[in-house]
Amino acid sequence: MKRLRGNEDGIALLVTLLVLVLIVALANEIFRIGARAAQTGAYGRDSIECGLLAEAGTGAARIALRQDARENSYDTLDEFWSRPVPPIELGNGVINVTVEDEERKIDLNLLVMPNGIAPDEQRLAIFRRLLDILGIDGAVADAVVDWLDADDSPRVGGAETAYYQGLPYPYSAKNDLFDTVDELRLVKGVTGEVFEKLRPFVTVFSSAKVNINTAPKEVIMALSAGSIAGAGEIGPAEADQLIAYRRDHPFRSVSDIKNVSPFFADLYGKTLLQNYIDVRSTVFHVRSIGTVAGTARTVDAIGLRSGNEIQWRFWRLE
Ligand SMILES: [Ca+2]
Ligand SMILES: [Ca+2]
Structure with a gap:
């Protein structure tokens, strides 16, 4: 076989x-x-x-x-x-x-509900925990929500247009979805260093669920945030255990996570974890570099897979 x-x-x-x-x-x-x-x-x-x-x-x-x-x-x-x-x-x-795949990352555009008004508290808790794991100030989460939400009233720790207008090169809060991850650089608190730390773990276009077969340790650990009492947090040891398990036993369905350990069975049974995870991916980032005699050009593309088809949603040759 x-x-x-x-x-x-x-x-x-x-x-x-x-x-x-x-x-x-x-x-x-x-x-x-x-x-x-x-x-x-x-x-x-x-x-x-x-x-x-x-x-x-x-x-x-x-x-x-x-x-x-x-x-x-x-x-x-x-x-x-x-x-x-x-x-x-x-x-x-x-x-x-x-x-x-983009499903190994946390989708920033889902931190605010589709109505553009209220934050999605569960997803926000997951993002806050990711920031914590990466050693980034939690206020960045509030600034990201302000950047996304339709209103112009800042959250505690956040920032709206009034703040950005006071900068040496003023601009306005977007109050709308991110078009690219690079846009994150415009958000209060996202310094060059913070951006480089965050970039591998965040996306602005995904199927909305994290793929537990591909997610890195930091994202897996973040997933237990905001859970109801009675189930523990995914710590570094538990995340390592899941990663070791999936090497030999790829998750074929979301409930397979119960087989990793009694801890994960408990987490699966008692929390909303299953609403935020998947075992497959839909959005793929393709980077292809062609090099001839010291000259190089790169295609950066985002493909959406549905059924057997790949549709390019973004394509840039630079
Ligand atoms: Ca706003
Ligand atoms: Ca596959």
Whole structure:
């Protein structure tokens, strides 16, 4: 059974590489026609080729994600799409692709209820605990809620337009959802250092549930926050235990978390934990870098997977 799985993965890899080669061959052809007309010189030519390689990388990621959806309905760190891929050499260039699910992170846009007025207290408690785990001032949570909520009255520790207007380069509180994680830099208390600490653990676009197969230790620990009395907090030891367990037993359904230990069975039974977790992922961040002769270009893309299809919701070549 295990051998068969390995074989299937191998075939999937071959198919992906084959398609990749076809894409690049086609891209090279288009490039050759274009280059002759444009006479862009060596740098321009490398730059175009880098862009095409980067694009081919996202094509490969898309194929991997579609293939994975056909194979199972859970997503782990040990699957075709998520395993680290060695650099792919093609022609004169190299492609480096990484794929990350956004469901391993905490979604900032869900800290305020859809009406844009009240905070979601349970999710806010989870975010506060994440800040605490990362050693970040809890007031950042209030400033984030103020940034999101429709009103202009600051929470204790938070900040609204009146505060931001007093800055050397004034601007207004957004009072709306984040479009990108980078926007977080505009929020009171989010210094460069705080932003770098937070970035790996937060998203602004996800399925709304944390995938317990892919979430890092810090996010897993944060999930027990705001729980009703009677169930404990997920500490570092419990989070490590869950991570060790899932290596050999990927969670195929949310209730599988009960099998990790009596502690998790208790947490699952007594709290609202199950409303905030999932075993699969829907939104994937693909980063693909094409390099030719020292020139590099990157495609940054966010793909939404529904069924077997990947729809790009964001796409940028830089
Ligand atoms: Ca999967
Ligand atoms: Ca506000």
